[in-house]
Amino acid sequence: MIKPRTPPGVMELLPPDQIAFQRMLDKIRRxxxxxxxxxxxxxVMELSEVLLTKSGGETERQVYFVQSTGALEKAAQGGEAIPxxxxxxxxxxxxxxxxxxxxxxxxxxFRRYQMQRVYRGERAQRGRFREFYQxxxxxxxxxxxxxxFDAEMPAVIHxxxxxxxxxxxxxxxxxxxxxxxxxxxxxxxDGELQARVLRxxxxxxxxxxxxxxxxxxxxxxxxxxxxxDSILEFVEVRSTSHADALARLDALGDGNDSLRxxxxxxxxxxxxxxxxxxxxxxxALNFSIARGLDYYTGTVYETTLDDYPxxxxxxxxxxxxxxxxxYSKSKLPGVGISIGLTRLFWQxxxxxLVDTAASTVQVLVTQMEADSLPHCLAVANELRQAGLNxxxxxxxxxxxxxxxxxxxAGIRFVVVLGGDEIAKGTATVKDLRRADQFEVxxxxxGRVLAAALAQSEVQA
Amino acid sequence: MIKPRTPPGVMELLPPDQIAFQRMLDKIRRxxxxxxxxxxxxxVMELSEVLLTKSGGETERQVYFVQSTGALEKAAQGGEAIPxxxxxxxxxxxxxxxxxxxxxxxxxxFRRYQMQRVYRGERAQRGRFREFYQxxxxxxxxxxxxxxFDAEMPAVIHxxxxxxxxxxxxxxxxxxxxxxxxxxxxxxxDGELQARVLRxxxxxxxxxxxxxxxxxxxxxxxxxxxxxDSILEFVEVRSTSHADALARLDALGDGNDSLRxxxxxxxxxxxxxxxxxxxxxxxALNFSIARGLDYYTGTVYETTLDDYPxxxxxxxxxxxxxxxxxYSKSKLPGVGISIGLTRLFWQxxxxxLVDTAASTVQVLVTQMEADSLPHCLAVANELRQAGLNxxxxxxxxxxxxxxxxxxxAGIRFVVVLGGDEIAKGTATVKDLRRADQFEVxxxxxGRVLAAALAQSEVQA
Numbered sequence: 001m002i003k004p005r006t007p008p009g010v011m012e013l014l015p016p017d018q019i020a021f022q023r024m025l026d027k028i029r030r031x032x033x034x035x036x037x038x039x040x041x042x043x044v045m046e047l048s049e050v051l052l053t054k055s056g057g058e059t060e061r062q063v064y065f066v067q068s069t070g071a072l073e074k075a076a077q078g079g080e081a082i083p084x085x086x087x088x089x090x091x092x093x094x095x096x097x098x099x100x101x102x103x104x105x106x107x108x109x110f111r112r113y114q115m116q117r118v119y120r121g122e123r124a125q126r127g128r129f130r131e132f133y134q135x136x137x138x139x140x141x142x143x144x145x146x147x148x149f150d151a152e153m154p155a156v157i158h159x160x161x162x163x164x165x166x167x168x169x170x171x172x173x174x175x176x177x178x179x180x181x182x183x184x185x186x187x188x189x190d191g192e193l194q195a196r197v198l199r200x201x202x203x204x205x206x207x208x209x210x211x212x213x214x215x216x217x218x219x220x221x222x223x224x225x226x227x228x229d230s231i232l233e234f235v236e237v238r239s240t241s242h243a244d245a246l247a248r249l250d251a252l253g254d255g256n257d258s259l260r261x262x263x264x265x266x267x268x269x270x271x272x273x274x275x276x277x278x279x280x281x282x283x284a285l286n287f288s289i290a291r292g293l294d295y296y297t298g299t300v301y302e303t304t305l306d307d308y309p310x311x312x313x314x315x316x317x318x319x320x321x322x323x324x325x326x327y328s329k330s331k332l333p334g335v336g337i338s339i340g341l342t343r344l345f346w347q348x349x350x351x352x353l354v355d356t357a358a359s360t361v362q363v364l365v366t367q368m369e370a371d372s373l374p375h376c377l378a379v380a381n382e383l384r385q386a387g388l389n390x391x392x393x394x395x396x397x398x399x400x401x402x403x404x405x406x407x408x409a410g411i412r413f414v415v416v417l418g419g420d421e422i423a424k425g426t427a428t429v430k431d432l433r434r435a436d437q438f439e440v441x442x443x444x445x446g447r448v449l450a451a452a453l454a455q456s457e458v459q460a
Numbered sequence: 461m462i463k464p465r466t467p468p469g470v471m472e473l474l475p476p477d478q479i480a481f482q483r484m485l486d487k488i489r490r491x492x493x494x495x496x497x498x499x500x501x502x503x504v505m506e507l508s509e510v511l512l513t514k515s516g517g518e519t520e521r522q523v524y525f526v527q528s529t530g531a532l533e534k535a536a537q538g539g540e541a542i543p544x545x546x547x548x549x550x551x552x553x554x555x556x557x558x559x560x561x562x563x564x565x566x567x568x569x570f571r572r573y574q575m576q577r578v579y580r581g582e583r584a585q586r587g588r589f590r591e592f593y594q595x596x597x598x599x600x601x602x603x604x605x606x607x608x609f610d611a612e613m614p615a616v617i618h619x620x621x622x623x624x625x626x627x628x629x630x631x632x633x634x635x636x637x638x639x640x641x642x643x644x645x646x647x648x649x650d651g652e653l654q655a656r657v658l659r660x661x662x663x664x665x666x667x668x669x670x671x672x673x674x675x676x677x678x679x680x681x682x683x684x685x686x687x688x689d690s691i692l693e694f695v696e697v698r699s700t701s702h703a704d705a706l707a708r709l710d711a712l713g714d715g716n717d718s719l720r721x722x723x724x725x726x727x728x729x730x731x732x733x734x735x736x737x738x739x740x741x742x743x744a745l746n747f748s749i750a751r752g753l754d755y756y757t758g759t760v761y762e763t764t765l766d767d768y769p770x771x772x773x774x775x776x777x778x779x780x781x782x783x784x785x786x787y788s789k790s791k792l793p794g795v796g797i798s799i800g801l802t803r804l805f806w807q808x809x810x811x812x813l814v815d816t817a818a819s820t821v822q823v824l825v826t827q828m829e830a831d832s833l834p835h836c837l838a839v840a841n842e843l844r845q846a847g848l849n850x851x852x853x854x855x856x857x858x859x860x861x862x863x864x865x866x867x868x869a870g871i872r873f874v875v876v877l878g879g880d881e882i883a884k885g886t887a888t889v890k891d892l893r894r895a896d897q898f899e900v901x902x903x904x905x906g907r908v909l910a911a912a913l914a915q916s917e918v919q920a
Contacts, residue, residue: 002513004561004787007545010503012558014565015572018499034844036821036851039478043470043591044504044577045524053462061529064505066547068524068581085467087526098472101464105474107869111851112475117504121528131503148833148854159844275834277841327464361496373608374735381737384494384619391496391571394608409567 009122009130011342016356016410021345024164025115028135028339031159032113035152037137040112042094044119048084050097053326062120063089087119091136091338092323099140100327108142109149117342127350129342138336140323145333147265150299150319151272153337157303157315158278160339166353168306169314171278172238172286173269176296176318178262179287181255182234186227197221198290201235205288235288242280245270249285262298269299297321301337311347315339359410362453363390366402368418370395376417379427379442383415386446388453407432413449469582469590471802476816476870481805484624485575488595488799491619492573495612497597500572502554504579508544510557513786522580523549547579551596551798552783559600560787568602569609575801587810589802598796600783605793607725610759610779611732613797617763617775618738620799626813628766629774631738632698632746633729636756636778638722639747641715642694646687657681658750661695665748695748702740705730709745722758729759757781761797771807775799819870822913823850826862828878830855836877839887839902843875846906848913867892873909 006012013021033039045066052060066085088094091114099110115135122128137156139149154171161169183194200215209232215221216228223231239245249263266285273283291300298319305311317337324332348354365380367373376392383390391411393402399416406414416428427445430437431452440448466472473481493499505526512520526545548554551574559570575595582588597616599609614631621629643654660675669692675681676688683691699705709723726745733743751760758779765771777797784792808814825840827833836852843850851871853862859876866874876888887905890897891912900908 001789002510002786004510004557004784005507006503006557006561007505007507010505012502013500014562015498015500018501022499033820033849034847036824036849038475038820039482040473040475041478042472043466045467045470045579045591047465047467050462050464064526064528064545066524066526069521085524097464097466101466102474107865109854119505131505146855152852152854155841272834272837275837277838324464326462329461360493360498364496374732377732377735378737381615387494389493389496394569394612395606405567 007130008124009128011129011132011346016359017349017354019358019360020354020356021341024341024345025133025135027163028160028341029113029115031156031163032115032135032137034159035111035137035156037111037113040095040098040114041116042088042091042098042114044087044117045085046088046094046097048086050327051086051088051093059089062122063087064119064121088116089120090118091116091134092138092336095136095138095140096324096332097327099332100324100330103142103328103330108140109145110140111137112140113137115341127343127346129346132340132342135339135341136336138323138334140332140334143331143333145335147268147298147319148272150265150335151269151276153299153301153317153335154269154273154283155276155278157301157337158282161303161315166305166348167308169282169303170306171283171315172289172302172304173266173283174285174287174289174300175262175266176290176298176300177258178252178266179290181257181259181262182252182287183231184258185255186223186230188223188227193221195294197223197231201231201288202290204235237285237287239285242270242274242283245283245285265298291316291318295320299335308347308351311344311351314344357410358412361389361391361409361411363388363413363415363449364402364406364409364411365390365392365415365417366399367393367396368399368416372396372417372419372422375422379415379417379445382442383446383449386450388446388449403430403432412453415445467590468584469588471589471592471806476819477809477814479818479820480814480816481801484801484805485593485595487623488620488801489573489575491616491623492575492595492597494619495571495597495616497571497573500555500558500574501576502548502551502558502574504547504577505545506548506554506557508546510787511546511548511553514553519549522582523547524579524581548576549580550578551576551594552598552796555596555598555600556784556792557787559792560784560790563602563788563790568600569605570600571597572600573597577802587803587806589806592800592802595799595801596796598783598794600792600794603791603793605795607728607758607779608732610725610795611729611736613759613761613777613795614729614733614743615736615738617761617797618742621763621775626765626808627768629742629763630766631743631775632749632762632764633726633743634745634747634749634760635722635726636750636758636760637718638712638726639750641717641719641722642712642747643691644718645715646683646690648683648687653681655754657683657691661691661748662750664695697745697747699745702730702734702743705743705745725758751776751778755780759795768807768811771804771811774804817870818872820849821851821869821871822848823873823875823909824862824866824869824871825850825852825875825877826859827853827856828859828876832856832877832879832882835882839875839877839905842902843906843909846910848906848909863890872913875905 064087117131118134119131157171188194188197200212204212213228216223237248239248289300289302296318300318302313303315315337319335321333322331323334363383365376367376380390380392412433414430421427425442426439427442428439524547577591578594579591582590617631648654648657660672664672673688676683697708699708749760749762756778760778762773763775775797779795781793782791783794823843825836827836840850840852872893874890881887885902886899887902888899
């Protein structure tokens with residue numbers, strides 16, 4: 001007998017949690033589609049040679065490699081060369097490969113969403129997963145992509161997290177050009193040094209300002225105290241309203257080309273976000289956001305839950321200059337965001353914010369006597385045709401036990417078809433959510449229950 | 461520059477096909493849920509020791525093994541032992557592991573659906589995939605599971621394939637007990653010999669009756685000509701109606717215990733399938749269906765498209781005695797079916813039966829002049845709130861070009877907001893499907909288009 005167990009670092013859910021997780025996936029997908037993004041799925045395995053062109057040492061150390069026994073044996077016998085395979089570690093490299101491979105079959109700007117699992121051989125620890133869902137959208141241009149697309153991302157983030165209803169959130173914006181311009185004005189002109197300074201600034205939340213101040217004025221960086229003070233003041237900027245955000249941009253002054261470009265982009269993005277109906281209280285400038293320094297080149301995004309700052313960013317992304325330089329001569333600029341849903345779900349559950357009350361099953365048709373099953377099945381058939389998810393108790397048992405089952409499983413309606421009801425052509429319905437009971441003609445049952453469910457959805 | 465390409469043996473789709481594929485997945489899922497099945501997802505990787513307890517040589521040769529570089533290096537340095545990982549090759553073994561692992565947290569009969577990709581290192585050839593979706597449902601009992609549940613499977617198959625609308629199909633039924641009883645009556649009493657005979661009978665379609673007759677009367681089997689004739693007559697049985705099916709069962713006579721048990725089960729299953737509203741023209745007995753000889757013990761199912769018999773079974777399954785004997789002392793009998801959707805989709809596409817006409821995007825809001833974008837975005841926002849999947853042209857270009865884009869992309873409604881319309885507070889809508897054009901007040905736009913789409917869905 002083998003002990004049944006999953007490998008470490010994966011999240012496997014019991015049905016109530018799986019239903020809650022699936023509902024989150026559905027809501028995210030619905031909103032991605034509502035903004036005109038098209039679905040893409042890619043294989044979990046990519047050719048290693050194709051997947052690992054850009055990645056450095058640390059990423060490659062986390063990659064899972066894949067090989068079939070049969071293929072290994074065959075190669076040992078001198079058969080065909082085996083393409084070495086690896087599991088995708090994000091959805092960005094597969095997107096780059098996809099767009100470059102299918103470039104001539106796609107319409108640009110290409111708007112795609114992708115919601116699949118990715119794999120990283122991370123150290124196993126609580127809340128860290130080796131297999132996790134990413135839910136990504138990107139818009140990819142050919143040769144150029146207007147900054148106007150950068151304004152769509154916060155609108156999608158707003159729609160998604162409003163519908164997920166996990167509390168008040170703030171979409172935080174910054175711009176890498178603005179950052180670069182500002183740092184140049186502080187005398188940090190060298191690109192490599194800028195990147196290192198930004199990396200230190202990125203530690204502000206974790207290590208505190210004293211640590212960062214000491215590091216940046218120390219031997220490795222040698223910045224002046226004035227420059228560091230100015231930088232630390234800069235990265236503390238958070239806007240509190242649309243007008244405040246514009247004022248914060250004004251306050252940066254005329255600066256250099258890069259600063260001006262960043263300010264102008266952020267200004268346009270802020271105006272269009274507003275035109276898309278995103279409430280200004282949900283959007284803020286945050287000049288400390290750096291993110292993927294080697295990758296992002298313009299707008300960058302993070303999203304935090306106001307009441308759960310310790311969860312960190314629940315949706316991040318940004319603008320990049322060229323998606324697929326390793327695969328294509330075409331210049332493919334883009335902008336995108338990503339939700340790490342497995343980690344988010346785990347954190348929400350830890351915080352008690354996951355609602356697992358309701359089953360996908362909406363109606364349980366109980367059974368009083370064995371010979372009533374054909375009638376129960378016929379009624380269930382009508383309920384399903386009315387669009388209700390319906391389970392039938394296939395073997396008669398005590399009615400109390402059937403009710404207990406429905407209650408525990410989170411099934412809202414229990415239909416009782418006893419001898420009386422069958423004779424009269426009715427059904428008795430118990431609404432477990434409202435602790436309510438009523439009798440209804442069998443012919444009306446589907447319509448009545450569907451209407452009751454639709455009404456609850458509207459109220460919710 | 462690396463050539464962007466996928467590994468051999470995977471199916472990657474362009475958005476129009478991906479949309480069609482996703483719609484099939486959605487319909488399958490909706491019907492699984494309608495019958496009260498609960499969602500389960502398992503990790504793609506399982507511990508090899510856990511995954512490969514039961515499988516024989518051929519399965520193991522097709523398994524993909526997984527290892528991370530970091531873990532390998534660590535082990536070489538004498539670190540913690542690495543659990544060897546493998547990719548799932550079906551959804552049945554993970555289900556067995558899941559049910560055994562979570563036995564005390566599940567309610568039985570446990571009804572689960574699972575729709576995920578599985579991996580097999582098969583020889584690469586046209587229409588054979590190394591990564592493919594399986595869409596499975598199973599009902600698992602504890603200690604016992606009534607044969608009544610066997611009747612639910614054809615009802616689900618009927619609901620799924622009616623909604624997929626890929627042509628007339630027939631759900632074919634047989635019963636392993638009936639088969640065993642019949643073979644025993646022909647003097648084929650030894651279990652091992654029965655399995656071998658059944659394996660030869662399974663070749664009927666491919667090799668023809670003469671080949672099978674010759675083999676079974678030959679040295680390896682030594683059956684009498686009469687027994688073989690009787691077997692070949694038996695496996696030709698196909699019922700043409702409910703009454704005919706019952707008559708075919710009557711015609712088998714009283715026989716032995718096993719035959720009687722099989723006949724009685726099929727009789728009950730046929731009656732309940734009827735009570736569930738499945739048309740009798742969609743169901744047939746087929747005494748040639750054997751399937752998974754080591755695994756199935758009662759009812760077995762296959763489903764074929766009447767007009768495309770060459771596609772073979774598009775949904776198969778059956779009843780088994782014990783799901784998880786390798787993981788649990790509990791007896792867990794069950795019944796289930798599986799749809800191999802990747803292969804089915806590929807075959808339907810080859811046969812020209814996949815409809816890729818319509819995009820997930822329902823409305824394109826065009827842009828006449830750059831400064832009208834905020835107005836366009838506000839209109840799009842209202843359309844989305846009315847539930848319409850809406851894309852906005854973010855950069856003004858020639859209107860004809862924007863129309864061409866919508867047409868090629870399969871977007872049905874194009875909204876034009878020119879200076880005139882904006883001044884009047886209206887929008888001009890072109891319905892590309894009906895080649896129809898109308899002007900509507902902006903405030904009514906969402907309601908009007910949502911109603912038009914809802915009406916088309918009802919008609920479809």
